[in-house]
Amino acid sequence: MKKIFLLMLSFVAFLQSCINQKSEASQAKTKELMGKTIYDFKVESLDGNEINFADFKGKKILIVNTASECGFTPQYADLEKVYEEYKDKLVIVGFPANNFGAQEPGTNAEIGAFCQKNYGVTFPLAAKVSVKGEDTAPIFKYLTEKELNGVKNTSILWNFTKFLLDENGKLIDTFVSTTKPTDEAITKYLK
Numbered sequence: 698m699k700k701i702f703l704l705m706l707s708f709v710a711f712l713q714s715c716i717n718q719k720s721e722a723s724q725a726k727t728k729e730l731m732g733k734t735i736y737d738f739k740v741e742s743l744d745g746n747e748i749n750f751a752d753f754k755g756k757k758i759l760i761v762n763t764a765s766e767c768g769f770t771p772q773y774a775d776l777e778k779v780y781e782e783y784k785d786k787l788v789i790v791g792f793p794a795n796n797f798g799a800q801e802p803g804t805n806a807e808i809g810a811f812c813q814k815n816y817g818v819t820f821p822l823a824a825k826v827s828v829k830g831e832d833t834a835p836i837f838k839y840l841t842e843k844e845l846n847g848v849k850n851t852s853i854l855w856n857f858t859k860f861l862l863d864e865n866g867k868l869i870d871t872f873v874s875t876t877k878p879t880d881e882a883i884t885k886y887l888k
Contacts, residue, residue, distance in 0.1 A: 731845065735866040738836045741824040743793070743809045748821050753788045755864050757887065759878070760840065762828045763791040764800040764856040765811045772857050773816035775878040780820040783887045786864075789820040789878075792837070794828045797855050801825065828853050840868065861886060 735758065736751040750758070759779070764770060773791075780789045793808045795801040803811065805824050812818035826834035833841075840860045843850045848868040851858070859872040861883060869886055876882055 733839060733845070735836075735839070735862055738839070740792075740826075740834070740836060743805045743822040743824055745805075745824070748790060748823055750866070754866070757783075757787045757864055757869075758862040758866070759787060759789045759883070760836075760860040760862070761789065761791050761878075762794045762796075762837070762853060762856060762858055763822075764793065764795070764797065765803060765808060766800040767798070767856040769855070769857040769874050770800075772878060773812060773818055776820065777816055777818055779878045779884070779887070784820075787887055791818070791820065791822045792828065792834070793822065793825045794856070795825065796827055796829050796853075800856060828858075840871075859883065 736754060738750045740748050740750075742748045759776075761772075761776065763773065776789055776791065780787065791812075793801045793803075793805075801808065808825065809822065812822060826837070828834065828837045837853070839845045841851045841853060846868045849871070851860070851871045855874045857874040859876065859878065861869045861872070863869050863886075872880075872883060
């Protein structure tokens with residue numbers, strides 16, 4: 698009985714050690730992002746090039762986590778419409794992610810072809826990323842944590858969550874999936 702107790706105690710200590718390591722890694726990632734602005738981020742684009750957010754200074758930025766097999770996928774058409782109408786003062790960056798219902802299973806090339814063929818997307822698309830969990834892309838960690846973005850905490854609940862930043866790179870607000878890109882809640886900031 699004593700051996701079983703000691704074995705269980707050892708196992709609990711091992712689990713606690715694992716939890717502490719994950720917590721320390723998460724804290725290190727957060728510390729690394731402290732003091733950054735959206736303009737400090739560079740991400741891989743869907744075509745393998747680079748999207749440098751510093752290039753967007755002076756414009757509003759709408760960042761959206763996207764998916765090709767989602768009920769909200771038709772929002773690509775609305776995103777393109779908004780991008781075309783306001784592209785002199787707005788850039789939209791789509792981030793394909795497979796975090797919700799495995800609704801973005803394709804490769805970067807397949808996603809690009811789908812978006813072009815079905816919606817004529819011309820706004821920048823990043824390479825596929827994770828927007829939640831242990832492997833959250835740093836830019837989404839920044840966007841969702843008040844400690845980092847200085848404005849608010851946001852939980853990404855599904856595909857097509859939207860983050861609107863002002864011309865100085867400061868987060869204005871976030872919008873849930875059901876808020877269409879053409880909704881007045883978003884476009885009022887673009888006029």
